[in-house]
Amino acid sequence: PRYDLAYWMRRMGYAETTRYCNFRCSFCSLTGEGHGYQTYPLDYMRSQIVALGRRKHVLFIDNNFYGSDRGHFLARMDLIAEMREEGYLQNWGALVTSDFFHKDDTLTLARRLGCELVFCGVESFDTEWLLGAHKTQNTNVPQVNLIRKSLEAGIVLVYGLMLDLSHRTIADLRR
Secondary structure, eight states: OOGGGOTTOSSEEEEOSEESOSOOOTTOHHHHHTOOOEEOOHHHHHHHHHHHOSOSEEEEOOSOSSOSOHHHHHHHHHHHHHHHHTTSOSEEEEEEOGGGGSSHHHHHHHHHTTEEEEEEEEEOSOHHHHHHTTOGGGGSSOHHHHHHHHHHTTOEEEEEEOOOTTTSOHHHHHO
């Protein structure tokens, strides 16, 4: 990438370490594309971070930074630790799915290595709706617990919700 051409990217840098998602939520455009989850080689991740120059903040704009390959996730964490030590990044954030929160050590590791923010599609606090949308990964940990765990680990959780005013009552939304 020619980040030097993007003069407006001074404080925040963007990198991608994986593509697509390992889940098949019925409302998601990624599911409609039909691609399987793909990991990029660590050398590609390194080259993107080096191309950014020495940045304070990097946002990993993967569709699912955690993914289905824990070994590759841990290898990326090792690389982040190395790149931090070399001064290429200080803090970072990522786009994740709720499986990122299933193991407490994932949050602890991410925070220790400078993760300050994650975006996760919580989508709904209604388990029935989540099951109907095939978003079963969001039914393993109640959403309020997921948010609490993230904040207690020192990681800000930004999340999206699906607001369905055509099929949901006001009482459902308030609940």
